[in-house]
Amino acid sequence: MNKVQPIKIAILAMGGEGGGVLADWIVDLGEHNGYFAQTTSVPGVAQRTGATIYYVELLPGAHESAARRPVLALMPMPGDVDVVLCSELMEAGRAVQRGLVTPDRTALLTSTHRVYSIGEKAAMGDGRVDSNVLLEHATKASKRLVSFDMAQAAEQTGSVISAVLFGALCGTGVLPFDRAQFEATIERGGVGVKPSLKAFDRGCAEAMGTSLAKPAPVAKAVGTPKSPAVAALLQRVDRTVPPQARTIVVEGVRRLVDYQDARYASLYLDRIEVLMRQPGGRDATLLQETARHLALWMSYEDTIRVADLKTRDTRFDRVRQEVRAKSDQLVRINEFMHPRIEEICETLPAGLGRWLAQPHGIHRWVKRMTAQGRVVRTSSLPGFVLLWTLARWRRGRRTTLRYALENERIERWLHRIYALAGTHPALALEVARCQRLVKGYGDTHARGLKNYETLMAVLDRHQAALAPATLGELRDAALADEQGLRLHNTLQRLALV
Incomplete structure (x- = not known):
């Protein structure tokens, strides 16, 4: 008699994207429908905001009277995973690289949006990994690939990627549960139920190929400038x-x-x-x-350009959107600034800047004062006025060193x-x-x-x-x-x- 094997699911998500919530939903889904379920997580801190691997195993038979609690694995093993869920495209690439995705077994569900890694951002040239190449490898490595922009879907539905992934998991039909059981799991959570169900519906429809989402609006042609x-x-x-x-x-x-x-x-x-x-x-x-x-x-x-960009109203709006701040919430923005003596000299009028750049007492004093850097809170009036005043110096930029x-x-x-x-x-x-x-x-x-x-x-x-x-x-x-x-x-x- 063949031994019943657990369903093995790996979730690769970054901090703040609800990977833990998604793992808990899958566990709750299994436990309420007669499955033994277990989840573990291995956090990582070497990437963008700290990627974490969540691992879930589901084994049927929990409702049987003579059932004994099984011993389930604590982490995914290469070549032994049924479903991989990724909140971002590079994470899908990492899953393939680790051997968690195999063409004879694994269904891979991933968002196609990118959050660039530190290595990509720090590269002196264009260090970005080609998304098309990642998708090509993911297609070849997996038994089935479901991929679409889940970040955009979450944004449009007012929810988070975890709810979209949960819907996509339902839409693929790789788990032995129906849609009503999936939706009941979200409802039992009791938090953000309506937006989560909306995002779930979007993810399910995308996975089934029945999405009626409206395409992104086409940018309008720019008219005649006012100036x-x-x-x-x-x-x-x-x-x-x-x-x-x-x-x-x-x-x-x-x-x-x-x-x-x-x-x-x-x-x-x-x-x-x-x-x-x-x-x-x-x-x-x-x-x-x-x-x-x-x-x-x-x-x-x-320094003038940096100050200008940091004090624009569009930047404050973007930060509020990124942290999903509500209209009645306060957002504090701290700028970590460390100008060198060279930047200070070059911001001054050319003659004065060349004089300050020479090795004398004032030069050494200014260099010592700027050695440690400082934190400027642009969300406060003093910090904002400081950078705003520096940004206004662009009127004198042509005189600078x-x-x-x-x-x-x-x-x-x-x-x-x-x-x-x-x-x-x-x-x-x-x-x-x-x-x-x-x-x-x-x-x-x-x-x-x-x-x-x-x-x-x-x-x-x-x-x-x-x-x-x-x-x-x-x-x-x-x-x-x-x-x-x-x-x-x-x-x-x-x-x-």
């Missing part, structure tokens, strides 16, 4: 920029108007037009890439592109893309700038004799690690030191 100066800039783009680069240049104009003003965006267009007058400067790819990276560089992150330094760097970068556009367009394109190294602020900016200047020194020494692919390889090496070890090794291997 005559901005309207004039956009008309200038239409007159002067080729169609293939027009979309990128328009976005660059909008970004720089938001960053500074219309006059600053006009400088951006001046620089684009200078490129187009150069031999080879109207090459579509070179024009697009230079326009994109020029807009990014001209909107460099200084940072502005002078960045403008000089941008002009040198552009002149290299101008010089190579006609004679060596492939190399000019790689020079344009080297701007990727210069980003962020503080130590991140300093490291990236150092690597960028190393690459430009190599370019200046070898001029057009440097192969475009070699410069691209050096750039990728510079983006590979913060310490610059990969770049150093690559320079040595190519004998470019």
Whole structure:
């Protein structure tokens, strides 16, 4: 006689997404319908907000009079799991990597939205994992895959992902319980029943392929700007920029108007037009890439920009939405700020900033005062006014030391592109893309700038004799690690030191 095996379910969820509630629902569902049930959890703290693996086993026979309490396992084993539930796509990838998902047995249910990992966020280049690749591996690894944006479904129904996952679990039919038994489990919980049932219904319908959810609204076309100066800039783009680069240049104009003003965006267009007058400067790819990276560089992150972004009303609204604060709840926002002496000098007018940057008593005193950093509560009046005042200093940004330094760097970068556009367009394109190294602020900016200047020194020494692919390889090496070890090794291997 075959021994009855338990149903084995693994739940991979991040903190705050209701993974524990989902596990408890499954246990309650089993216990109220004649099953022995057990749940355990293994918390993790090395990822985003701390991912946890919950493990549930269900074994029939609890209502039998002679039944004895079975010994159930405490954690999932590779190749021995029937159902895997994941609250985020990377967690599905981790489940596949751990061997919890197998093509002959496992039903995999996952949300397709992404919460980027620390490794992805900290990468100096684009460290994001391709979601399509994750889904492809998940499809191949599982017996059945159910995947859709559960975060969006939870948001639209006013609930949490755990309720959507519970509905999807019902819709797949992989457990021996009917829909009424699932819904009764939520009702017994007694908390947030209506939104949870609504989210459950949405998840069940998605899993069964019968969802009637409305598609996301299509963004409306942006009308004529209210500002005559901005309207004039956009008309200038239409007159002067080729169609293939027009979309990128328009976005660059909008970004720089938001960053500074219309006059600053006009400088951006001046620089684009200078490129187009150069031999080879109207090459579509070179024009697009230079326009994109020029807009990014001209909107460099200084203390003024950081203060501006942190005091915008849209940011406060976004934080309240992310923490799901009710209208009558207070939300406190603490900003952990650690400006270096360099950031302070660069925020001052150029002459004063250069003086403070010199090694003298006042320089040492300011450096000592900023060594520990501080916490600024932007949800309080003093903290908000402090950053708001700093953000208003953008009116004087053109006088600052940072502005002078960045403008000089941008002009040198552009002149290299101008010089190579006609004679060596492939190399000019790689020079344009080297701007990727210069980003962020503080130590991140300093490291990236150092690597960028190393690459430009190599370019200046070898001029057009440097192969475009070699410069691209050096750039990728510079983006590979913060310490610059990969770049150093690559320079040595190519004998470019």
